[in-house]
Amino acid sequence: MAVYPPPMLTTSIRKRHLVLLTPLVLVACGGGVSKYQGMEPDVLFQLATTEFEEGEHDNAIEALDRLLVAHGDWDRIPDARMLLGHVYFARGDYLTARSEYTRFLDRYSGRPGSADAALGVCRALAALAPTPQRDQGYTQEAITSCRNVVIDYSGLPQAAEAAETSNRLRFTLAEKDYLNADFYFRRKFYDSAIKYFEFVANLYPESEFAPKALLGLYHANQAIGYDDIADQARERLLADYPDSEEAGMVRTDGSGS
DSSP: OOOOOOTTSOHHHHHHHHHHHHHHHHHHTTTOOOTTTTOOHHHHHHHHHHHHHTTOHHHHHHHHHHHHHHOTTOTTHHHHHHHHHHHHHHHTOHHHHHHHHHHHHHHSTTSTTHHHHHHHHHHHHHHHOOOTTSOOHHHHHHHHHHHHHHHHTTTSHHHHHHHHHHHHHHHHHHHHHHHHHHHHHHTTOHHHHHHHHHHHHHHOTTSTHHHHHHHHHHHHHHHTTOHHHHHHHHHHHHHHOTTSHHHHHHHTTSSOO
């Protein structure tokens, strides 16, 4: 990557300047010199943008860190902070990206870019959401964050994306509860299975796991002799999800077997 000189120095002056100062800088910095030392903020920001677009995330972060430390009073510091969040997100460092977006919202609330920063928090937490088999703490936090974007920035494209992300994450929670129910059902712990099947059917009726959960409720209640409750689950399955595979299973002979 080419090193850009300070724009106010001529070539000859710049060379003398570097010859005189390099030993001092090496001592002060413990032997290393930042390649962004002495650059003006607009140059640093443009460099960081270029590095980011080219996938050179470490270089972009170094340039932005230099900008934020050396030019804290620059009038485009909020833009630099936002870009830093984007770089960390692109690098896959979602926790740090979340911190940068949150810092933007804390310091520049109400300014242009706030919706992007709020969506950035939503995206970062969503990226941290684990597979359904693991603890869903980040998933729950992401859903809350995304819903706040929907409320706070209603009508904006950021709100629409946040709503879509929130709905997708809800399906992850539905799958998590369904897997728990299936785990207990297969081990004949029917009371525990029924609890989780009910969670799925009642909390996530729009998900693909809702008809599966109702079928599970039907079988689990049959297994412990609660035929009347089993029949209620069957009727609900047929009424609410008539075209589902699970409805076809209980419709075949009226027993679900």
